[in-house]
Amino acid sequence: MDIRIIKSPSEGTINILLRRKGTGANTLPPCLDAVGLVQGKMIEMIVASDIAEKAVGVTVEEIKGSCPQNMILLAIFGETAAVEEALENIKRNWENN
Amino acid sequence: MDIRIIKSPSEGTINILLRRKGTGANTLPPCLDAVGLVQGKMIEMIVASDIAEKAVGVTVEEIKGSCPQNMILLAIFGETAAVEEALENIKRNWENN
Amino acid sequence: MDIRIIKSPSEGTINILLRRKGTGANTLPPCLDAVGLVQGKMIEMIVASDIAEKAVGVTVEEIKGSCPQNMILLAIFGETAAVEEALENIKRNWENN
Amino acid sequence: MDIRIIKSPSEGTINILLRRKGTGANTLPPCLDAVGLVQGKMIEMIVASDIAEKAVGVTVEEIKGSCPQNMILLAIFGETAAVEEALENIKRNWENN
Amino acid sequence: MDIRIIKSPSEGTINILLRRKGTGANTLPPCLDAVGLVQGKMIEMIVASDIAEKAVGVTVEEIKGSCPQNMILLAIFGETAAVEEALENIKRNWENN
Amino acid sequence: MDIRIIKSPSEGTINILLRRKGTGANTLPPCLDAVGLVQGKMIEMIVASDIAEKAVGVTVEEIKGSCPQNMILLAIFGETAAVEEALENIKRNWENN
Numbered sequence: 269m270d271i272r273i274i275k276s277p278s279e280g281t282i283n284i285l286l287r288r289k290g291t292g293a294n295t296l297p298p299c300l301d302a303v304g305l306v307q308g309k310m311i312e313m314i315v316a317s318d319i320a321e322k323a324v325g326v327t328v329e330e331i332k333g334s335c336p337q338n339m340i341l342l343a344i345f346g347e348t349a350a351v352e353e354a355l356e357n358i359k360r361n362w363e364n365n
Numbered sequence: 366m367d368i369r370i371i372k373s374p375s376e377g378t379i380n381i382l383l384r385r386k387g388t389g390a391n392t393l394p395p396c397l398d399a400v401g402l403v404q405g406k407m408i409e410m411i412v413a414s415d416i417a418e419k420a421v422g423v424t425v426e427e428i429k430g431s432c433p434q435n436m437i438l439l440a441i442f443g444e445t446a447a448v449e450e451a452l453e454n455i456k457r458n459w460e461n462n
Numbered sequence: 463m464d465i466r467i468i469k470s471p472s473e474g475t476i477n478i479l480l481r482r483k484g485t486g487a488n489t490l491p492p493c494l495d496a497v498g499l500v501q502g503k504m505i506e507m508i509v510a511s512d513i514a515e516k517a518v519g520v521t522v523e524e525i526k527g528s529c530p531q532n533m534i535l536l537a538i539f540g541e542t543a544a545v546e547e548a549l550e551n552i553k554r555n556w557e558n559n
Numbered sequence: 560m561d562i563r564i565i566k567s568p569s570e571g572t573i574n575i576l577l578r579r580k581g582t583g584a585n586t587l588p589p590c591l592d593a594v595g596l597v598q599g600k601m602i603e604m605i606v607a608s609d610i611a612e613k614a615v616g617v618t619v620e621e622i623k624g625s626c627p628q629n630m631i632l633l634a635i636f637g638e639t640a641a642v643e644e645a646l647e648n649i650k651r652n653w654e655n656n
Numbered sequence: 657m658d659i660r661i662i663k664s665p666s667e668g669t670i671n672i673l674l675r676r677k678g679t680g681a682n683t684l685p686p687c688l689d690a691v692g693l694v695q696g697k698m699i700e701m702i703v704a705s706d707i708a709e710k711a712v713g714v715t716v717e718e719i720k721g722s723c724p725q726n727m728i729l730l731a732i733f734g735e736t737a738a739v740e741e742a743l744e745n746i747k748r749n750w751e752n753n
Numbered sequence: 754m755d756i757r758i759i760k761s762p763s764e765g766t767i768n769i770l771l772r773r774k775g776t777g778a779n780t781l782p783p784c785l786d787a788v789g790l791v792q793g794k795m796i797e798m799i800v801a802s803d804i805a806e807k808a809v810g811v812t813v814e815e816i817k818g819s820c821p822q823n824m825i826l827l828a829i830f831g832e833t834a835a836v837e838e839a840l841e842n843i844k845r846n847w848e849n850n
Contacts, residue, residue, distance in 0.1 A: 270699050272753065274706050280716065281706040307699040310428075310438055311367050311404040318371050318378040328377065331698075341698055365369065407525075407535055408464050408501040415468050415475040425474065462466065504622075504632055505561050505598040512565050512572040522571065559563065601816075601826055602755050602792040609759050609766040619765065656757070658796050660850065662803050668813065669803040695796040719795075729795055 269308035269316070269362055271355055275348055277303050285343050288331045297327035297345035304344035304351040306358060316358045317342055323357060325350035366405035366413070366459055368452055372445055374400050382440050385428045394424035394442035401441035401448040403455060413455045414439055420454060422447035463502035463510070463556055465549050469542055471497050479537050482525045491521035491539035498538035498545040500552060510552045511536055517551060519544035560599035560607070560653055562646050566639055568594050576634050579622045588618035588636035595635035595642040597649060607649045608633055614648060616641035657696035657704070657750055659743050663736055665691050673731050676719045685715035685733035692732035692739040694746060704746045705730055711745060713738035754793035754801070754847055756840055760833055762788050770828050773816045782812035782830035789829035789836040791843060801843045802827055808842060810835035 274281060282300060304326075306316050313330075320328045326346035344354050371378060379397060401423075403413050410427075417425045423443035441451050468475060476494060498520075500510050507524075514522045520540035538548050565572060573591060595617075597607050604621075611619045617637035635645050662669060670688060692714075694704050701718075708716045714734035732742050759766060767785060789811075791801050798815075805813045811831035829839050 270697065272699055272703050274703060278706050278709040280709040281702060284702060284705060284718065305699045305702060307697065309367065309404065311369055311402045314378060314381060314402060315369050315371060317381060318375050321375040321377040330381065406464065406501065408466055408499045411475060411478060411499060412466050412468060414478060415472050418472040418474040427478065503561065503598065505563055505596045508572060508575060508596060508632075509563050509565060511575060512569050515569040515571040524575065600755065600792065602757055602790045605766060605769060605790060605826075606757050606759060608769060609763050612763040612765040621769070658794065660796055660800050662800060666803050666806040668806040669799060672799060672802060672815065693796045693799060695794065 269306065269312050269358075271359060272305045273302060273348075273351060273355060274305070275302045285329070285331055289329050297329070299325075299327075299346050302346065302348040302351045304342075304355045306342040306344070306355070307340055310340070312362070313340065313342055315361065319357050319361055320344050320354045323350070323354040326354045366403065366409050366455075368456060369402045370399060370445075370448060370452060371402070372399045382426070382428055386426050394426070396422075396424075396443050399443065399445040399448045401439075401452045403439040403441070403452070404437055407437070409459070410437065410439055412458065416454050416458055417441050417451045420447070420451040423451045463500065463506050463552075465553060466499045467496060467542075467545060467549060468499070469496045479523070479525055483523050491523070493519075493521070493540050496540065496542040496545045498536075498549045500536040500538070500549070501534055504534070506556070507534065507536055509555065513551050513555055514538050514548045517544070517548040520548045560597065560603050560649075562650060563596045564593060564639075564642060564646060565596070566593045576620070576622055580620050588620070590616075590618075590637050593637065593639040593642045595633075595646045597633040597635070597646070598631055601631070603653070604631065604633055606652065610648050610652055611635050611645045614641065614645040617645045657694065657700050657746075659747060660693045661690060661736075661739060661743060662693070663690045673717070673719055677717050685717070687713075687715075687734050690734065690736040690739045692730075692743045694730040694732070694743070695728055698728070700750070701728065701730055703749065707745050707749055708732050708742045711738065711742040714742045754791065754797050754843075756844060757790045758787060758833075758836060758840060759790070760787045770814070770816055774814050782814070784810075784812075784831050787831065787833040787836045789827075789840045791827040791829070791840070792825055795825070797847070798825065798827055800846065804842050804846055805829050805839045808835070808839040811839045 277300065285303065306313065317328055320326060320342065326344050329343045331341040331343050344351055374397065382400065403410065414425055417423060417439065423441050426440045428438040428440050441448050471494065479497065500507065511522055514520060514536065520538050523537045525535040525537050538545055568591065576594065597604065608619055611617060611633065617635050620634045622632040622634050635642050665688065673691065705716055708714060708730065714732050717731045719729040719731050732739055762785065770788065802813055805811060805827065811829050814828045816826040816828050829836050
């Protein structure tokens, strides 16, 4: 599982991510201060997505990979501190499994 | 073979899984207390699916992976104890092969 | 090359396999007492399929994998003893190559 | 690079191979006594195909793999001795590179 | 992560790259003195793309790989010194993670 | 990176290659005395293609691999000496990186 954070992502980066959103809706996440990226096997990403969705103040999006139905990347948008905490939760759960 | 369990899955997690169900029917599994996830090679997943379907009180769904016809993830819905027992059976069979 | 056998497969397991049959015909194999599964590289599966088809009392089906034209799994239906013998022949040939 | 030979291939085996032929023509190879199978990276298969086509008394077919444009398996039809000689030439060239 | 630079790319090379651009627009990058190439996992390429877009005097393009939605290669066009600096920034960030 | 050369390629080999050309044009390369084959990661092939196109007396074609947009094989047509020199340049550049 790979985890990265981009602070103050450029407009181009946000466009790359939003072009590949799993859900149809074209709405922007409410806060774009930072974006956390988590990449891994589908089973890990479903667990990570569940943890992130239970965190406060972040928006979770699946980013489509090489094929439309393969969720290999999660993008977690929000304020920097909120994104960092969500990534921390995912990492901690991962290390305890 | 990877095995994970999510207790009290978030609504978003259940949506991610149901969006990728192998069977057309849109009915929700009767119990969503927990979801067990099993990921592996197709041959292993067919054996695991057979074991889970012979267990009591769980609903088994194939979750489509990178390509529509490649079953790489099983989701096993039910009460926590029932899901744990189904996963235990899959694990035991796996270790004896 | 992976080889597994499922005795008294559940109805769900048989449906999973038949949904992915390589040939169009919707006829059920005449005997569903057991199903042998063989997974491997295409070149191995063609050799294994040839051996199984020369065995007595079994029906051989290719099960489609991640892409429609990639044969990666064979299902061999029949009475338990017949399936076991076909799998034994495949294994013996494999070990002598 | 994997090399195998099937002597007196069953009708089912020949059908599996011909269903995946790279060229559109539906004509059977003139001699079906034996079939040599060669599997490998595309660059190796192009070299192997060139060697087989320069051999005498064999018919070379590309067998389509996981995607229509990926040639990963060659089938070489002909009398057993001719197929064996073509496979021998491919093997010798391969070992000298 | 692989990083390469081509100075004074041939017309054929530029055509190969532009034929695979992720964005629809057919406009040429304003400066074609050099092209930097960065290849890696999707999560790495999103981070690298963000760094390159914050650099001065370069144009960043995603080059589509084996499947339309899988960004595996970035091409960074510009004057040689500007491209070299963008690649240097990507490399430095990469080594600190 | 794999590099091979076929001298006096058979008609079948040339057809296999030309059927998979990246560019639409159906014109034969002007000289078919020899064909050099280079296979590798997309980033390497773009660099190799740039070197070959700057060589004298050869025609460079991308050969499509498992998916239409994934360039994994280059074919370099020309007189034997010219092809050998282009391959030599690619190899030398590769070893210095």
